[in-house]
Amino acid sequence: MVDPNANLYIISKAPNGRGIIAQLPNSAWGTGTRVAISSTAQLNIDSTHNDPVGGDISPSGNRVLIQAQESVYYWDVMAEHDYLSVLQTPGVKLPYIREPKAQSICWSADEHGYYTLGEGKDQPLYLYTLTETPIVG
Template sequence: MAVQLLLVLAICVVAQAQVPHFGNGLVKGYIATPIIDEASGLAASRIHEGILYTHNDHGDGPTIYAINASDASLVATLTIGSGATNHDWEDVAVGPCAKGEHVFCIYIADTGFSSANDDEANIIYRVQEPDSLTDQTLTVNSTLKFEWSEEESQALMVDPEANVYIVSNVLSGRGMFVKLPNVWGQAVPTHVASTTFLPIRTTHHDPTAADISPDGKRLLIKAKRHIYYWNVPDGDYLAAVTKTPYELPYIHESVGESICWDYTSESYFTLGEGHYKPLYEYEPLSLDESFVVG
């Protein structure tokens, strides 16, 4: 009995030690261009160190903006061609273009409420990351079309195996967490559903953003007023999100719909909607403190 108790305590200590302790957000810089005024997604480049991709919500063209993570300055404007349309882009992610590949793609979720009644609603666009960061037009690599029971998703994730996940945006935050099937290029939308729902509870329509770390071991899901964290050492994200998350520091943004890990999987960034908003970075302080959501 004593041995069993010691084993349980040891497991708890190890689990807690894996939870990073982050400091408060540091302002890296302010978005200096009026073009980026409704930042609705954020993702770290895998081939350009220190570059983040963002985009505007509905109303803008099919455009991704590359910004410098050190000062929030605009580096390049990437137009998505091949007939892509921004009906209501809600999130962006970066990951392998396909399982086992070391070629990386930008994934864009046209999954917002404003596109709900459109024939082209609920599309994930995939475009290969450009070798150089200059103003240019990128060709769509492929599209993944789906339909489901939910009104919208504002949270897109891609894991190291090129699997794509979305979470529905609902009142109370208990969104449906879905792993999308690998049916890229099909003209007819595939129906998707899930029995996995987030355990978080809020008073808003949540979540508003999400990201899987480049190493695949950490998951962030952002609500309007909270940031939630899960350890995922085995890559089973559907099982992980059924457990109680940890809450991480967050400087409240009046309309904050963007979050991402940096390319090293260590710190995370947030960016709010509006003109000339600050880019925040939250850096890890230690690995010996845990703070479980009450």
């Protein structure tokens, strides 16, 4: 996932969805040198699979989606954009039609919805519209 300031966030797949989140700062791009990851945290989602399979930070940077095999999770990141801290808290489950090979998720450009797409040939692209902002808590 990439935030509006070009910081990169990578989340490892792990049993029960407790992957490690790593941040690579935007200052690492274009240096031509190896970069050490110094900021990490543990993702807080419930899963019976080796998850997550996808994620996206909204264009404004204020919202995050994480896709697991059986669920989609949402976080409101607020003005601080402290993704590592926020993703350690439980997310809100959003509507999701389980796909046989769940693989990707992204925000719509207006942030009023999100798309999911499974892996493989001729997979349907699902659009989920948010009629209101999910309540975190």
